[in-house]
Amino acid sequence: xxxxxxxxxxxxxxxxxxxxxxxxxxxxxxxxxxxxxxxxxxxxxxxxxxxxxxxxxxxxxxxxxxxxxxxxxxxxxxxxxxxxxxxxxxxxxxxxxxxxxxxxxxx
Amino acid sequence: xxxxxxxxxxxxxxxxxxxxxxxxxxxxxxxxxxxxxxxxxxxxxxxxxxxxxxxxxxxxxxxxxxxxxxxxxxxxxxxxxxxxxxxxxxxxxxxxxxxxxxxxxxxxxxxxxxxx
Numbered sequence: 001x002x003x004x005x006x007x008x009x010x011x012x013x014x015x016x017x018x019x020x021x022x023x024x025x026x027x028x029x030x031x032x033x034x035x036x037x038x039x040x041x042x043x044x045x046x047x048x049x050x051x052x053x054x055x056x057x058x059x060x061x062x063x064x065x066x067x068x069x070x071x072x073x074x075x076x077x078x079x080x081x082x083x084x085x086x087x088x089x090x091x092x093x094x095x096x097x098x099x100x101x102x103x104x105x106x107x
Numbered sequence: 108x109x110x111x112x113x114x115x116x117x118x119x120x121x122x123x124x125x126x127x128x129x130x131x132x133x134x135x136x137x138x139x140x141x142x143x144x145x146x147x148x149x150x151x152x153x154x155x156x157x158x159x160x161x162x163x164x165x166x167x168x169x170x171x172x173x174x175x176x177x178x179x180x181x182x183x184x185x186x187x188x189x190x191x192x193x194x195x196x197x198x199x200x201x202x203x204x205x206x207x208x209x210x211x212x213x214x215x216x217x218x219x220x221x222x223x
Binding site: 032034036038043044045046049050055087089090091092094095096097098099100101 | 142151152153154209211214
């Protein structure tokens with residue numbers, strides 16, 4: 001089973017700042033890495049697929065990069081609605097494992 | 108807008124069974140892999156099972172193998188999860204998901220609570 005490790009566990013920033021979230025895989029997942037955003041009480045929302053492709057309707061301030069084992073989600077300038085939990089997921093091997101999440105909170 | 112609507116969750120005793128259902132609103136339901144993803148209270152996400160477009164391939168996470176069965180009925184745009192011999196650790200919100208590993212649409216989730 002591929003283990004995804006997200007860091008940091010919690011990130012405290014202010015609106016307008018830049019956020020950088022990391023996801024590291026225990027073995028290569030090529031570019032089969034997805035990012036989701038989840039707000040309390042809601043289902044996750046697809047942000048980025050195949051490491052760097054923004055999903056439909058996702059603002060340009062969200063970007064993804066990386067391949068192999070190291071991936072990054074960047075939010076260029078935080079908006080109030082961006083404070084949420086972010087998960088990465090790989091689809092290289094079954095089970096399609098998730099990272100444990102990074103909570104982005106308002107500083 | 109495409110919708111996935113789950114039903115069938117509830118309170119069940121350890122060792123009991125439940126069947127979750129998910130109905131999709133789009134005619135292209137049969138074009139997608141589908142999956143079930145769960146989230147224990149206050150915890151992260153876990154892929155439970157997935158099923159190929161035509162139902163010919165199914166995969167399960169080790170913790171549910173032999174207890175859970177995923178199935179689909181494309182004529183009814185429906186996805187199912189039969190859960191037997193339930194354990195306390197199966198307590199979670201179960202999401203119906205379009206796609207696997209790259210979920211493009213999520214249901215609202217249905218809560219399964221396993222407790223005596």
